[in-house]
Amino acid sequence: MIPLMHVILDVSEEAVKAGAREFQEVLEAKLRKEFLSEDVRILESANLGVSGRGVCLLVYPDEVYYGNLKPGDAARIVEQHFINGKPVEELFLGSPETRRLMEWRRKEGIIKKGRGRVVLDNVGAVDPESLSEYRSRDGFKALEEAVRNGTPEGVLETVKESGLRGRGGAGFPTGMKWEAVKDAPGDRKYVICNADEGEPGTFKDRILLEGDPFRILEAMALAGYATGAREGFVYVRGEYRTSIDRLENAIRLSRDAGYLGPNVLGSSFSFEVKVKEGAGAYICGEETALIESLEGKRGTPRLKPPYPTTEGLWGRPTVVNNVETLANVPPILRNGAAWFRQFGTERSPGTKIYLIIGHVVSPGLVEMETTTSLRELIYGFGGGIRGRRRLKAVQVGGSSGGIFDPSVLDEAMHFDALKEKGGILGSGSMLVMDETTCIVDMVHGILNFFLHESCGSCVPCRIGNERLVRAVNGFRTGSARMSDIDLLEEIASAMKVASYCALGQSPYLPLATAIRYFREEFAEHVNGKCRAGVCRFNVLKERQEAQRWMLAMSR
Amino acid sequence: MTTRQIVRSLEPTQDNLLAILHRVQNDSTRNFLDEPEIREVADYLELPYSFVYGVATFYSMFSVQPRGRHVVRVCASPPCHLMGGRTIRDELREYLGVEFGDTTEDGLFTLEMSSCLGTCGIAPAMMIDGEIYGNLDGVRLREIIDRKRREEP
Structure with missing residues (x-):
């Protein structure tokens, strides 16, 4: 029996300390008493996206968050909310500000409209550990149809027609990638799901893996079917423990039911999936570094070409797709390319998961059409800038994305949107900064990140990042000269031209855009002024900090 | 389980290297990879010690120094x-x-x-x-x- 409601209980260590298990016991007893145990399913999550708010509960399909609950509240929630459909407002999580926002979102239908279009419709609505619940939402229908009545060419054609573009950051057409692997010579081919999500500001893949793992497996099998691959790997970053466990469970159940393994659903198509765990290296999100790591080596990138589509894992043709990209595949095949194309724009069809974080009232993630403007995302979904401050800047696309001033607010967030302004959509992350932010200090933080994550195998990236951090630190300590502004850009553009992989090319964009939009602030720092009051212009303190950073990195 | 048993709990193919190192380290009370442990892994996978050490020091989740609980x-x-x-x-x-x-x-x-x-x-x-x-x-x-x-x- 498929439950009508799902209740997600926060069972993080902190929540358990606050009495989550006691609450659960009372809630379960109450549900039994009301004969609702079958209809209301309690799921456990170690990370609800809230932290330090006592016992928390997230109720679907209403998407209501409760917080700081006592066992005594369980009966009220069941009676008032579950049975009579009136959420218990006094127990809602958060400040009055966030409550008003949640109310507004519900009224505007953003939650209903934004959610459940293409990618996130199962997340929170199914038990991620139950195959039957996935199947109840048309899960594995696309695979079934393909192996029983379809052809690999047909699957490939639909994906190509849909115009789906890679959601990992580059926006490469997925169908073209699959076709290249299909056409590549060789009898052994592989499918890799890139789940090494490490881009700062990005946690969409984790939500998909934790909330809907079967969908990723179905998509990988479809990719294998279309390209002629018989084996797939999900490379998950080591920090995502829950994702790894849920995937392992999903693989086992799917295999037992015949959706994976030899002769999928009695057909001649066989497909195996294995999970591979990373061990903490941002660079492994780069596809060739990921392949090296998967083979059991240090994760240093390979020179391209040859691309993985012809020489990938163990030198064989390999599809490497991001988690969100794959999550689009089953609904596209179920509903057709035309259905998918009704969302978004001609060149960026479909939806995108956007992550709105930083100085907004209510940080989080939302799936919207690619026609959505930055303004809607920040002021609509994000609830605006916290503390009634003013928006100063937004970094779009993760740490390697551009930093813009509010003049870009009305741009639609599709793949080609920021191109003329020199930006990228990247991972879909929007880091919102209010006027208390110092741009120079933020750029320093971003460059420090790249310095830490440079694998060191090529000189421009290894030395360049170190030089960049040192140069930008000059602005924070007051020892920089005006000409250093151009020096920063010069180093970064040399790195962009000469680096081995995308990591060494990444500092250029945030740096160049920060200088373009906030040049004045860099200049002020030369004269010992930080308008946000963040930089201390204390040479010794900053030296100390830099030494600490280097030391921490070397261990 | 002894280190030897943990190391041998996965097939001796190189793509299992990271997984084996994870298992060995998780079993360590001081949260790190000891030299003899790295040697054991290297022998099992028929890889040079220096190579396995190189992998262990590349990834930030592994440590070759003893750590706290x-x-x-x-x-x-x-x-x-x-x-x-x-x-x-x-x-x-x-x-x-x-x-x-x-x-x-x-x-x-x-x-x-x-x-x-x-x-x-x-x-x-x-x-x-x-x-x-x-x-x-x-x-x-x-x-x-x-x-x-x-x-x-």
Whole structure:
């Protein structure tokens, strides 16, 4: 029996300390008493996206968050909310500000409209550990149809027609990638799901893996079917423990039911999936570094070409797709390319998961059409800038994305949107900064990140990042000269031209855009002024900090 | 299980190297990979010791130095930095009394930095062993560390 409601209980260590298990016991007893145990399913999550708010509960399909609950509240929630459909407002999580926002979102239908279009419709609505619940939402229908009545060419054609573009950051057409692997010579081919999500500001893949793992497996099998691959790997970053466990469970159940393994659903198509765990290296999100790591080596990138589509894992043709990209595949095949194309724009069809974080009232993630403007995302979904401050800047696309001033607010967030302004959509992350932010200090933080994550195998990236951090630190300590502004850009553009992989090319964009939009602030720092009051212009303190950073990195 | 048994719990193919190292390290009471353990893994996979050592030192989740019982990883990503991550780093350093990369005298905590924990919605954040703690401030930070200390026998 498929439950009508799902209740997600926060069972993080902190929540358990606050009495989550006691609450659960009372809630379960109450549900039994009301004969609702079958209809209301309690799921456990170690990370609800809230932290330090006592016992928390997230109720679907209403998407209501409760917080700081006592066992005594369980009966009220069941009676008032579950049975009579009136959420218990006094127990809602958060400040009055966030409550008003949640109310507004519900009224505007953003939650209903934004959610459940293409990618996130199962997340929170199914038990991620139950195959039957996935199947109840048309899960594995696309695979079934393909192996029983379809052809690999047909699957490939639909994906190509849909115009789906890679959601990992580059926006490469997925169908073209699959076709290249299909056409590549060789009898052994592989499918890799890139789940090494490490881009700062990005946690969409984790939500998909934790909330809907079967969908990723179905998509990988479809990719294998279309390209002629018989084996797939999900490379998950080591920090995502829950994702790894849920995937392992999903693989086992799917295999037992015949959706994976030899002769999928009695057909001649066989497909195996294995999970591979990373061990903490941002660079492994780069596809060739990921392949090296998967083979059991240090994760240093390979020179391209040859691309993985012809020489990938163990030198064989390999599809490497991001988690969100794959999550689009089953609904596209179920509903057709035309259905998918009704969302978004001609060149960026479909939806995108956007992550709105930083100085907004209510940080989080939302799936919207690619026609959505930055303004809607920040002021609509994000609830605006916290503390009634003013928006100063937004970094779009993760740490390697551009930093813009509010003049870009009305741009639609599709793949080609920021191109003329020199930006990228990247991972879909929007880091919102209010006027208390110092741009120079933020750029320093971003460059420090790249310095830490440079694998060191090529000189421009290894030395360049170190030089960049040192140069930008000059602005924070007051020892920089005006000409250093151009020096920063010069180093970064040399790195962009000469680096081995995308990591060494990444500092250029945030740096160049920060200088373009906030040049004045860099200049002020030369004269010992930080308008946000963040930089201390204390040479010794900053030296100390830099030494600490280097030391921490070397261990 | 002995190290030998743990190492042999997976097939001897090179693509299992990271998984084997994870298992060996998880079994270590000091959260690290000892030289004899690395040798055992190298022998099993028929790889040079230097190669396995090279892999173990490339990835930030592995350590070849003994660590504390709990590994505290503070997120040093730009989003956490924006939300006050530096203050958190400084406070943790002070409260634990160690530099990044070091272990407290009682052997309980090793302080480390992570470049992004992927929990940017609750920044600033840290991870102790497998557990995420977000929306941190000085008070919460001390509470969490104190609680971990109290749990020790």
